Structures are given as structure tokens and as C-alpha cells.
Amino acid sequence: MPQFLNTADAGFETAFTALLGMKREDSPDVDVTVAGIIADVRARGDAAVIDLTAKFDRLELTPETLAFSAEEMAAEITRVSPEDRAALELAADRIRAYHSRQMPEDAEWQDASGATLGWRWTPVSAAGLYVPGGLASYPSSVLMNAIPAKVAGVERLVIACPTPGGAVNPLVLLAAQLAGVDKVYRNGTATIQPVDKITGPGNAFVAAAKRRVFGKVGIDMIAGPSEILVIADAGGDPDWIALDLLSQAEHDQSAQAILVTPDAVLARAVTEAVERQLQVLERREIAGASWRDFGAVIVTRDLDEAAALSNRVAPEHLELCVADAEALSRKITHAGAIFLGHWTPEAIGDYVGGPNHVLPTARSARFSSGLSVLDFVKRTTIARMTPEALAAIGPAAERLAQSESLQAHGLSVRARLDRLNG
Amino acid sequence: MPQFLNTADAGFETAFTALLGMKREDSPDVDVTVAGIIADVRARGDAAVIDLTAKFDRLELTPETLAFSAEEMAAEITRVSPEDRAALELAADRIRAYHSRQMPEDAEWQDASGATLGWRWTPVSAAGLYVPGGLASYPSSVLMNAIPAKVAGVERLVIACPTPGGAVNPLVLLAAQLAGVDKVYRNGTATIQPVDKITGPGNAFVAAAKRRVFGKVGIDMIAGPSEILVIADAGGDPDWIALDLLSQAEHDQSAQAILVTPDAVLARAVTEAVERQLQVLERREIAGASWRDFGAVIVTRDLDEAAALSNRVAPEHLELCVADAEALSRKITHAGAIFLGHWTPEAIGDYVGGPNHVLPTARSARFSSGLSVLDFVKRTTIARMTPEALAAIGPAAERLAQSESLQAHGLSVRARLDRLNG
Numbered sequence: 001m002p003q004f005l006n007t008a009d010a011g012f013e014t015a016f017t018a019l020l021g022m023k024r025e026d027s028p029d030v031d032v033t034v035a036g037i038i039a040d041v042r043a044r045g046d047a048a049v050i051d052l053t054a055k056f057d058r059l060e061l062t063p064e065t066l067a068f069s070a071e072e073m074a075a076e077i078t079r080v081s082p083e084d085r086a087a088l089e090l091a092a093d094r095i096r097a098y099h100s101r102q103m104p105e106d107a108e109w110q111d112a113s114g115a116t117l118g119w120r121w122t123p124v125s126a127a128g129l130y131v132p133g134g135l136a137s138y139p140s141s142v143l144m145n146a147i148p149a150k151v152a153g154v155e156r157l158v159i160a161c162p163t164p165g166g167a168v169n170p171l172v173l174l175a176a177q178l179a180g181v182d183k184v185y186r187n188g189t190a191t192i193q194p195v196d197k198i199t200g201p202g203n204a205f206v207a208a209a210k211r212r213v214f215g216k217v218g219i220d221m222i223a224g225p226s227e228i229l230v231i232a233d234a235g236g237d238p239d240w241i242a243l244d245l246l247s248q249a250e251h252d253q254s255a256q257a258i259l260v261t262p263d264a265v266l267a268r269a270v271t272e273a274v275e276r277q278l279q280v281l282e283r284r285e286i287a288g289a290s291w292r293d294f295g296a297v298i299v300t301r302d303l304d305e306a307a308a309l310s311n312r313v314a315p316e317h318l319e320l321c322v323a324d325a326e327a328l329s330r331k332i333t334h335a336g337a338i339f340l341g342h343w344t345p346e347a348i349g350d351y352v353g354g355p356n357h358v359l360p361t362a363r364s365a366r367f368s369s370g371l372s373v374l375d376f377v378k379r380t381t382i383a384r385m386t387p388e389a390l391a392a393i394g395p396a397a398e399r400l401a402q403s404e405s406l407q408a409h410g411l412s413v414r415a416r417l418d419r420l421n422g
Numbered sequence: 423m424p425q426f427l428n429t430a431d432a433g434f435e436t437a438f439t440a441l442l443g444m445k446r447e448d449s450p451d452v453d454v455t456v457a458g459i460i461a462d463v464r465a466r467g468d469a470a471v472i473d474l475t476a477k478f479d480r481l482e483l484t485p486e487t488l489a490f491s492a493e494e495m496a497a498e499i500t501r502v503s504p505e506d507r508a509a510l511e512l513a514a515d516r517i518r519a520y521h522s523r524q525m526p527e528d529a530e531w532q533d534a535s536g537a538t539l540g541w542r543w544t545p546v547s548a549a550g551l552y553v554p555g556g557l558a559s560y561p562s563s564v565l566m567n568a569i570p571a572k573v574a575g576v577e578r579l580v581i582a583c584p585t586p587g588g589a590v591n592p593l594v595l596l597a598a599q600l601a602g603v604d605k606v607y608r609n610g611t612a613t614i615q616p617v618d619k620i621t622g623p624g625n626a627f628v629a630a631a632k633r634r635v636f637g638k639v640g641i642d643m644i645a646g647p648s649e650i651l652v653i654a655d656a657g658g659d660p661d662w663i664a665l666d667l668l669s670q671a672e673h674d675q676s677a678q679a680i681l682v683t684p685d686a687v688l689a690r691a692v693t694e695a696v697e698r699q700l701q702v703l704e705r706r707e708i709a710g711a712s713w714r715d716f717g718a719v720i721v722t723r724d725l726d727e728a729a730a731l732s733n734r735v736a737p738e739h740l741e742l743c744v745a746d747a748e749a750l751s752r753k754i755t756h757a758g759a760i761f762l763g764h765w766t767p768e769a770i771g772d773y774v775g776g777p778n779h780v781l782p783t784a785r786s787a788r789f790s791s792g793l794s795v796l797d798f799v800k801r802t803t804i805a806r807m808t809p810e811a812l813a814a815i816g817p818a819a820e821r822l823a824q825s826e827s828l829q830a831h832g833l834s835v836r837a838r839l840d841r842l843n844g
Contacts, residue, residue: 008497024779084825087818094815098539101529109523117763118774124789138826151496173823178506196788215644219787222637243834251832282829325806332802333544340538340806343838347831348807353818355803366618367546367640379791380754381777384762385770386746393516394752396509397773403506403593404560405819408672409769416765 002257002271002295006264007305012326016298020312024225024254024294034204034208053187057133057164061186068173068184077177079170086137086169091352093179095143098354099151102373107380118303118382119278121154124218126193129181130200131172133162139175140350144357144371145220146179152376158195159184164269185418188190197235197376219369224361225254229315231306231328232270234263237342238319241266242273244319245295247347253289258296258313260306267297307331314365317346336365386419424679424693424717428686429727438720442785443736446647446676446716456630475609477556479494479586483608490595490606499599501592513774514600517565520776521573524795529805535813540804544641545575548615551603551796553594555584561597562772566622566793568601574798580617581606597743602803619798623780626836636758644795646783648677650768651737651757653728653750654692656685658743661762663688664695666741669769678716680735682728689719702831729753736787739768758787809842 005015012384021314040048046063053061068076080088108118129145143157146280149157159176163186176184198210199220210219228248230241245257261267274291278284300306307328310318314334322328325340332338334357339346358371385394401410427437437734441744446657459765468485475483490498492551497649502510530540551567564581571579585608593603593787598606620632621642631639653664667679683689696713700706722728729750732740736756744750754760772779807816816835821830 056573083640083821087821087825089821090815090818094533096815097533101531102541104526107523111452111516111519111776115775119524119777125755140822140826189733214645215784215786216787240834240837243837244670244831246830247834250828275690277830277833282827289828329804333547334800335802337803337805340804343809344805344807345810345825345834345838347828347834348465348812348816348819349803350831351822352815353537353805353807354533354813355541355805360800362637364640365800365802366635367800370803374796378756378782378789379794380757380787381759381764381771381781383759383771383775383777384764385775388763390765390770393774394513394770396512397770399505399509400513400562400773401769403509404562405704406669406672406769406772408665408668408699408709409772411699412662412669412767412769415659415662415665416767 002291002297004267004297005231006299007301007309016309016312019296020296024256025361028183030204031208031212034205034212039213049187057162057187059163059166062239066185066187071182073177076168076170080174084171085174088143088175088178091140092143093177094149094352094354095356096151097113099148099356099373101320102148103151104374104377104379111391112190113389114386115393116382116384119379121377121379123155123336124149124197124376124378125154126156126158126195127197128195129153129157129159129201130198130202130206131159132202132206133164133167137161137169137172139169139171140216140357141201142175142181143179146181148356148371148373149199149376151182152373154376155194156195157181160187161185162187176240185362187367199371199375220358220375221360221364221368223358225256225260226251227256227316227361228319229258229260229310229313229317230319230321231303231310232259232261232263232321233303233323234266235323235342236261236263236266236270236372238266238269238273240342240345241270241321244345244347245270245274245291246281247345248317249287249290249295250283251286253286254294255290256294257291258298258315260298260300260309262300262302262306264299266298271297277343281310303328304331306353310335310391313400314363316359316361316365317349319344319346336360336370390416391420424713424719426689429723429731432810437823439730440732441718445461446678446784448592453630453634456627456634460631461633461755467661475584476728479584481585481588481608488607488609490608495595495606496600496783498592499596502596506593507596508598510565513562513567514569514597516774516776517569517778518573521570521778521795524570525573526796526799526801535811535814536808537815538804538806541801542804543799543801544578546571546800547576547617548578548580548617548620549621550617551579551581552620552628553581553583554623554624554628554774555586555589559583559591559594561591561793562779563623564594564597564603565601568598568603568733570778570793571621571798572602574795576798578615578617579603583607584609597613617750619795621780621797641744642780642797643782645780645785647678648673648755649678649680649738649783650741650776651680651682651732651739652687652737652741652743653725654681654683654685654743655725655745656688657745657764658683658692659697660688660691662696662764662767663692664699666692666767667692667696667713667717668699668703668709668768670739671709672715673704673708675708675711676716677712679713680718680720680737682720682722682731682737684722684728686721686725689721693719710807725750726753732757738781738783738787739764739771741768756787758782758792812838813842823842
């Protein structure tokens with residue numbers, strides 16, 4: 001059974017703080033292994049990748065078969081059913097439409113001193129997207145990572161997707177094609193040109209590898225187990241809410257699903273509905289373990305208190321199954337994504353809503369955002385002084401340089417001011 | 423002497439690639455020490471901080487004297503000269519004006535299906551800024567870190583600034599006051615409420631500590647030694663350019679200053695001017711070592727080639743000391759900050775230009791940006807389905823969920839669709 005808390009109980013604050021501090025990440029210390037693999041690939045290049053693929057993926061490759069050829073791609077993609085293709089195309093179109101609005105704008109202006117100031121955005125030149133092989137090989141994640149990169153204007157976008165034992169998910173290849181990916185590799189390698197940014201989900205080994213290369217290249221966030229928090233009022237449908245909670249719980253036994261409601265009757269009804277659904281769910285072992293170990297049902301005094309608790313959790317996904325979802329959403333200060341109203345199950349956001357499904361986990365919505373076009377562009381600041389502008393603000397720069405004992409800084413300004421003065 | 427390269431020489435590509443790959447970071451492996459300190463502070467809180475401050479800063483503190491009191495702040499600040507205060511105020515005003523334009527906008531729209539989509543930006547609630555004590559205690563860095571945070575709307579902004587031996591830089595305290603910082607501590611501590619984001623420069627120990635807490639809280643970039651690349655044509659003033667190069671070289675013996683020019687005569691004149699200036703510069707030992715070990719002068723065929731080489735370097739600071747700086751700037755794809763024209767020494771950007779001086783180093787301008795208001799806000803995505811919108815796009819979500827074997831995802835959509843269908 002999940003935890004049942006009531007904000008009116010004496011022990012609530014202690015129990016809630018413990019819930020916030022709960023370690024859910026099942027991350028074995030794989031850093032040493034990963035460091036060895038990176039060193040091996042740096043030293044031996046393709047040969048190391050081929051050896052490691054034989055070992056981990058039970059697959060014999062050559063430098064020529066590391067990447068899928070255009071013919072292999074096409075052949076695999078013909079296996080996709082028309083219905084699956086249509087669904088994936090609808091998802092790709094909607095994700096592209098949403099992310100196209102995220103492209104930030106350049107700015108340039110003149111200030112009172114006559115100086116021209118501003119900034120310009122430019123895309124990352126090359127990006128690499130890791131797509132897990134095997135069980136969690138999700139075509140939706142390919143769209144969510146690749147489309148923002150393409151919208152940003154990334155020139156070269158490649159995917160590394162292991163194919164354990166040679167098994168390929170044709171929907172993943174179709175998603176890559178729809179998103180405009182340039183090349184799909186069966187593994188990272190030295191014959192692949194280096195990229196500037198790496199994104200995409202993965203297990204503890206992938207996370208350790210991303211941490212290790214961070215700085216040499218950019219990375220996206222290190223994603224933890226999925227989370228949902230549902231705030232519901234008496235009008236919430238217990239069955240719908242139960243399925244929404246389970247749709248995160250089924251991802252991973254470390255996932256976390258939390259219901260917060262001022263309605264104790266609904267709280268009980270949802271709990272019963274979860275138990276009922278768990279009996280017939282295919283992934284009931286995973287979802288059941290997540291619900292039992294990390295699930296929570298919290299009864300609050302009112303919706304304001306529910307919003308305040310949610311802000312302390314800073315959930316990855318937040319559903320507002322309440323009569324006035326818009327009003328409640330205005331009280332939310334920390335959340336990766338908000339789903340408003342009874343008709344917006346979180347699963348819509350995983351596939352076809354439009355917003356990205358790569359979102360901050362483990363309370364990191366307090367300081368970070370989901371994946372977006374901004375992850376694939378960077379800003380260059382612009383400054384241009386005129387002689388008059390330099391005369392106006394240069395002396396202050398010179399003075400501050402002196403106060404920081406940076407003489408050459410001051411002299412570089414002074415040399416120009418002296419020219420102006422004579 | 424720095425390296426002299428000419429793109430017309432046979433060995434150029436090899437030499438330039440070696441220049442790009444040069445390890446400049448003098449980072450001893452301090453990770454073990456830092457891990458011990460973090461564990462100690464986690465376990466013993468204030469007591470550990472007080473012991474460590476006694477050890478490293480030779481300063482005896484109590485929980486009461488960890489923070490500067492309002493009276494101490496005011497007393498220290500009276501030591502600032504009116505001229506220094508005026509310069510700092512001008513800098514603060516200009517930095518605030520520039521960053522105020524960076525606040526991103528919320529968006530919300532309805533699409534053809536009737537779904538409401540969008541995003542909202544909210545500030546990080548609490549941020550901590552580290553300011554080095556001792557030699558490199560720069561009031562300008564306080565402004566550059568604190569003002570974007572305040573513009574973003576960060577509610578609680580605190581500074582940790584060690585005061586070795588009790589030494590305080592009153593300009594740092596005045597900068598904190600001008601920027602609206604809430605509290606200045608002589609060191610991090612357990613009596614300080616936790617923050618959500620930590621920014622600010624520091625040595626190898628600070629960098630290791632930031633890497634270690636990354637994920638628990640947000641951090642800004644890990645900054646490496648400073649860099650400048652100057653592209654100049656025949657119209658460049660050798661003395662000005664020499665001082666601009668030295669203004670980065672004087673920061674750190676691992677700093678890097680590079681001149682790229684199609685004019686071999688200018689290249690020689692700048693080199694001679696650097697040698698001349700080095701004889702009289704206060705920080706000539708640091709600047710001289712940087713110029714000797716990491717400096718480079720590259721003669722190119724033309725300005726286009728210069729821009730292309732600069733893009734491969736992706737420099738932190740780029741000066742365009744050429745006749746048509748605007749045209750040349752349009753060919754720049756990777757740089758932290760561009761300074762256009764002869765009248766814009768990089769030092770202006772360090773203090774009073776307006777743009778931030780915290781910029782990506784070590785070629786990371788390929789994938790990252792300087793510090794900005796965006797570092798202190800995060801985006802929450804918004805989605806609201808109507809029954810009609812769900813009917814239109816829900817079936818595609820259900821289908822994709824099935825293809826990914828995520829049954830509860832599909833059922834959460836299906837349960838709602840069934841209600842619609844009666």
C-alpha cells in the first residue's frame with residue numbers, strides 16, 4: 001500500500017519531508033566501468049566499439065555496418081503498419097508545430113551612450129541523440145529529442161541506437177526519418193564525426209557516460225525515474241485518475257505517483273481503483289512495486305494547500321483534475337509540465353500533445369526546464385562602442401579595472417581614451 | 423614566444439589542431455578532498471563550516487558571525503571612495519538595463535483541435551552566489567551574477583564570500599547591496615536555508631564542489647581559464663590590440679590570447695607591442711607565461727578564413743578590429759561574446775558594457791551561452807485538452823502507447839474516449 005498522509009495530522013510535516021527526501025534512484029556505481037569504456041574507445045576507436053558491441057549486444061559489426069544504410073532503413077521501415085505510421089506522423093507534426101514557436105529572437109539596440117548592444121542566437125552545429133535499445137526503445141523519445149534539434153537548425157543530427165542481438169524497432173527508424181535525422185548508428189564510434197551536444201535517455205551507464213563527457217560536449221539533463229502528481233477535487237473521476245497514476249508507475253518500479261486532494265472520499269475511491277486496475281495491468285509487477293514503495297495519497301485542507309505541497313515536490317508531471325484548473329495553475333511555481341482539466345491525461349503529453357516529454361525529474365523542476373529548442377541553440381552577446389560611447393563609459397571601466405588590480409584591462413581602455421583626447 | 427602559424431604553411435592543419443586540443447586547465451585532482459568536505463558539512467553542519475573556516479581561512483567564526491550583519495555591511499561600505507562607488511553604480515545600471523531585456527515571455531494558444539497549449543516561465547526561488555575571497559575577489563563578478571538573478575525574480579539571493587584572515591573587500595559588499603543581495607555569508611553553512619541554484623566562479627575546489635552537488639541543485643557552467651581571440655585587419659592599432667590580448671593573459675597563466683590576421687606586418691607589430699608592454703606590466707609574470715605558453719599569432723589568406731578558424735576555436739571573447747566588423751560578425755557561428763570595431767576593447771565587456779562577463783570557455787561556446795536571466799528561470803509547459811481535442815488526437819496517443827507496450831498510458835486515454843462515445 002502507498003503512504004496515506006493527511007495535512008491535519010500531527011506527524012504530517014515529518015512524513016512529508018521524508019517523502020521529499022526519499023531516494024528512488026536505483027543507481028549502482030557504474031562510473032569505473034564507464035570510465036574504462038570511454039578510455040578504451042578513445043584509445044582504440046572503432047575496434048573498441050566493435051569489441052564492446054560483440055560483448056554487450058551479442059552482435060558482430062564491422063566499420064561498414066556500424067551505421068544503417070539507406071537501404072536497410074527503408075527495408076525496416078516498410079514493416080511499420082499504416083496505422084502506426086499515421087499516429088507517428090500526427091505526433092511528429094504536433095511536436096514540430098509546438099517547438100517551432102520556441103525559437104528565440106535576436107535583439108539589437110542602441111543605448112543613450114551610442115553603444116550598440118544585443119545578442120544573436122545560433123544553432124549547435126552537430127548533435128547526437130542516444131536512443132536505448134531493447135525494452136525501452138521508444139519512438140516517441142526519438143521525436144521529442146530530434147525535432148527540437150532540427151527546429152533549432154542543427155546541421156548534423158545523428159542517433160546512436162544499440163540493436164542487441166540485431167533486434168531493431170522499425171518505428172524508431174521511421175521516427176528518425178520523420179524527424180530529419182541524418183544517420184542512425186548501431187553504436188557510438190570513432191568513424192562518426194564528433195558532435196557538440198548529446199541528449200537522450202538511458203540507464204545508469206548512459207547517465208555516467210554523459211556526466212563524464214560533460215564539458216567536452218554539452219549534455220541534456222540526467223533524467224531520473226518518472227513522476228506524476230495529481231491534484232483532484234470532488235469532481236475527479238476515480239478510474240481516470242487511477243489510470244493516470246498508473247501510467248507513470250508502469251514506467252519503472254522507481255517511478256512515483258502521488259495524489260493530493262482535499263476530498264477524503266475521492267482519495268479512498270482512487271486508491272481502490274488503483275488496486276482494481278493493478279490486478280489486470282500487464283506491467284502490474286512494476287507498477288505495483290512503484291505504487292507500494294513510492295506512491296502517496298495526501299488529503300489536504302483545500303486546493304491552495306494542495307498547490308503549496310505540489311510546489312514543494314516540484315513534480316515532473318502535474319495534473320490538475322479540478323473544476324477551475326486555470327485558476328489553480330496560477331498557483332503553481334515549480335513543475336515540469338502541467339495538464340489542465342479532466343480531459344488531459346498525462347499520456348497525451350507523452351505522445352501527441354506537442355510539448356516535450358523530456359522533463360526535469362527528482363525535484364529539479366525547482367531550477368530546470370524540459371527539453372526544448374533552447375537546448376540546441378546558444379547566444380552570443382554583441383557590443384559595439386563608438387568613440388563617444390567609450391568616452392562616456394570607459395573611465396568607469398578603467399576605474400573598476402584598477403580596483404581589481406587588472407592593469408592591462410584599464411590600459412586597453414585608457415589607450416583609446418588618450419587618442420580621443422589628443 | 424607564442425606560436426606563429428600561417429595557414430599557407432604545409433604543417434598548419436596539424437599545428438592548429440594541436441592548438442585546439444591544448445590542455446590549459448591546471449586542475450589538480452581535488453575531488454576526494456571536496457567529497458570529504460561535503461560529507462563533513464552534511465554530517466556536522468555549522469560546526470564543520472566553522473572548523474574548516476578556521477583551517478583554510480585562519481578565521482574564528484561562530485554561528486552568529488557567519489553572516490555579515492547589516493551594521494557590518496554598512497560600516498565596510500563607507501570605506502568605498504565616491505569615485506569607485508560611482509563607477510560601480512554605472513556598471514550596475516548598465517548591466518541591469520541589458521539583462522532586463524532578456525526576460526522570456528509566456529505563450530499560450532489554441533490549435534486547430536481545440537487544445538490549449540503553451541508555456542510559462544517562473545523564477546528559481548532561491549539562489550546562492552559564490553564569490554572568491556582573497557586575490558580574485560571581483561566586485562564586477564558580484565554584479566554579473568546577482569543582477570540577472572534579481573531581474574529574473576529570484577526571491578532569496580545569498581552570497582558566500584570567504585574572508586581569509588578576516589580580510590573583506592568593501593567593493594564586493596557594495597556590489598552585493600547595489601544588486602539587491604539579501605545576505606552575505608563568510609562561508610556556506612547549515613544555518614543558511616538551502617538554495618535551488620548555485621552560480622559563481624572559483625578555483626578547482628569550487629569547480630569540484632559544484633560538479634558534486636549538480637543535480638541536487640542547479641549550477642552554472644564550470645568556467646575554465648579566460649580566452650580572447652582578436653581578428654584584425656591592416657587598420658588595427660598594434661598597441662591597442664596588444665593591450666587587449668594582455669588583458670586576458672593577465673588573468674591567469676593558463677589564459678589564452680590569439681591574434682588572427684591576414685596582415686603579416688600587423689602580426690609582427692602586435693607581437694612587438696606585446697613584448698614592449700610586458701616589460702612594464704604589473705602582472706607581467708602571469709601575462710608573460712600565458713602569452714609564451716598558450717598565445718598564438720595566425721596569419722591567414724583573408725578575413726573569411728580568419729572567421730572560419732575563429733569558429734573552430736569558439737572563443738570566449740572575440741574582438742573584430744576590422745573596417746567592416748558588422749559584416750564579419752555575420753560569419754561568426756560560435757563565440758561567447760563579440761566586440762565589434764576598434765573602439766570596443768574587451769575590458770568594456772568585463773565591467774560596464776551591459777552584457778554578462780560570465781561566458782563559456784574551453785570551446786564550450788559551441789554548445790553553451792554566457793550567464794543570463796534564463797539561468798534563473800525555468801519553463802513549465804501547459805496543455806489542456808477539450809473533449810473534442812481528445813477525440814481528435816487521443817486515438818493516435820493510444821496507438822503509440824500500445825506500440826511501446828505502455829498499457830496504462832493507452833487506457834488512461836481510452837477510458838475518457840469511451841465516456842465520450844457513450
